[in-house]
Amino acid sequence: MTPDRDRFIAETERFRQELLAHCYRMVGSAHDAEDLVQECYLRAWRSYSGFEGRASTRSWLYRIATNVCLTALKPRPIRVLPSGLAGPSDRPPTPVPPGEVSWLEPLPDAWIATDDPAAVAVERESVRLALIAGLQHLPARQRAILILREVLAFSAAETAEILDTTTAAVKSGLQRARARLDELEPEPEALLEPTDPRARALLDGYIAAFEHSDARLLEQVLRADATLEATPFREWQSGRATCVHTLDTYVLGAPGDWRMIATAANGHPAAAVYHRAPDGTLRADGAVVLTPTPTGITHVIKFHDPALPATFGHPPHLTP
Numbered sequence: 001m002t003p004d005r006d007r008f009i010a011e012t013e014r015f016r017q018e019l020l021a022h023c024y025r026m027v028g029s030a031h032d033a034e035d036l037v038q039e040c041y042l043r044a045w046r047s048y049s050g051f052e053g054r055a056s057t058r059s060w061l062y063r064i065a066t067n068v069c070l071t072a073l074k075p076r077p078i079r080v081l082p083s084g085l086a087g088p089s090d091r092p093p094t095p096v097p098p099g100e101v102s103w104l105e106p107l108p109d110a111w112i113a114t115d116d117p118a119a120v121a122v123e124r125e126s127v128r129l130a131l132i133a134g135l136q137h138l139p140a141r142q143r144a145i146l147i148l149r150e151v152l153a154f155s156a157a158e159t160a161e162i163l164d165t166t167t168a169a170v171k172s173g174l175q176r177a178r179a180r181l182d183e184l185e186p187e188p189e190a191l192l193e194p195t196d197p198r199a200r201a202l203l204d205g206y207i208a209a210f211e212h213s214d215a216r217l218l219e220q221v222l223r224a225d226a227t228l229e230a231t232p233f234r235e236w237q238s239g240r241a242t243c244v245h246t247l248d249t250y251v252l253g254a255p256g257d258w259r260m261i262a263t264a265a266n267g268h269p270a271a272a273v274y275h276r277a278p279d280g281t282l283r284a285d286g287a288v289v290l291t292p293t294p295t296g297i298t299h300v301i302k303f304h305d306p307a308l309p310a311t312f313g314h315p316p317h318l319t320p
Contacts (some may be wrong), residue, residue: 008048011057012041013262019065021112021123025147026069028079028136029105031310036072040065055161059154063162066144078136079104081129081236081301088238092250096232103231104133105197106289106303108312109264113236124193124267127183129289129301132266134184137156140175146177192292194264203262203269206290206297210258215248224294229301243300263312265289271303272309274318282318284309 019040023033043064051060079102093174112123125131127239135143141163148159149170156174160167192199202221209217228243229236237243252258258272259282268289275285287308291299310316 004048005045008045010178012044012061015061016041017112017114018123019061021107021127022062022065022108022147022152023069024127025132025135026066026140026143027073027076028132029213030107030111031105032072033107036068037065039068043068052215059158059162061147062152062154066148066162070140070144073140080136081133082231082234083227083236084133084137085234088227088242090237090242091235093230093233093235093246096234098232101232103303104129104136105300105305106265106270106287106308107132109267112311127266128191129266129268129291129299130185130188131181134181137184142173142177145173148179149174150178152255189291189293189298191268192268192294194267196292198294199269200262202292202297203271203290206300207260207262207271207287210260211253211255213252213255213257215244215252218244218247220295222300222317223293223298226296226298226300228300228302231304259318260288261309261312261314263287267310268292270312272312272314274309284314284316287312290307 015291016037020033020037022032023036027033027036040061044061047064055063085101097291106129107127109124112127114123135147138146144163145159148154148162149156154162156167156170158168163170192202194200196261205217205221209215209221222240222243224240225238226240226243227236227238228246257276259274259276261274263270263272265287266289268291270287270289272287273285276283277283284306286302286304286306288300288302290297304315
């Protein structure tokens with residue numbers, strides 16, 4: 001390994017996790033974010049010999065990563081949740097044809113874990129699903145401006161340099177981005193941290209409801225105004241009674257049909273989900289992310305993707 005490469009790694013590697021979080025905020029996909037961070041480091045290495053320290057290493061990497069994301073976003077549709085397509089419904093859930101919609105993906109908390117308690121709180125808050133879903137509805141450059149200014153605390157001048165624009169354009173873009181986010185979520189809720197015992201109790205109750213096929217347990221943990229979404233289904237439900245009815249009628253099945261392993265994603269309590277196949281094998285089915293509040297679970301989002309448990313470090317199937 002050459003001395004230059006040793007120095008490059010020493011100067012840049014410590015920013016990898018926060019760059020991953022940044023790319024995820026921009027594109028709404030954990031796996032795409034991984035690829036974009038790899039591209040960022042590849043471009044950084046190629047241009048490292050010309051980096052003369054006129055800016056900090058961190059801002060230099062963010063400039064590369066942000067522009068990698070902006071380039072990647074140009075040909076892509078935005079990633080959404082079912083609630084980003086239409087209002088709530090009481091109809092049976094029907095899957096959207098593959099490729100018709102690009103769905104938002106969850107981000108395992110472990111991917112951006114840090115030993116700094118203050119940084120942990122900031123990272124969790126800045127990858128909440130409601131925020132990530134809202135960001136996807138902003139034009140890409142407005143999204144970048146808001147993230148750089150509000151989440152990463154770059155100055156207007158630093159943000160202008162990263163985006164190769166003017167300070168006035170940054171200030172204008174930030175104002176428009178804030179206004180749009182306020183329209184999407186005018187009053188952010190007070191949420192419980194995944195480490196809060198109350199949040200873990202709600203997650204345990206939700207898991208028990210599925211593993212025991214007990215709709216009454218769902219009634220105990222869901223708030224009266226709870227919502228239920230699941231990709232790749234267009235329909236989503238609002239209100240505890242409707243949510244419980246949908247799950248009890250179409251999803252719960254028999255005791256033992258489901259197994260869930262507690263984890264955390266997007267600063268929320270979550271679970272890797274397994275479903276019993278006809279041969280009795282518990283096969284990876286996806287992940288569920290809960291939004292806990294002091295008065296109960298207010299949002300349930302299930303991501304149907306058999307690859308997701310592996311993303312959280314779990315096997316493709318479990319022993320019955």
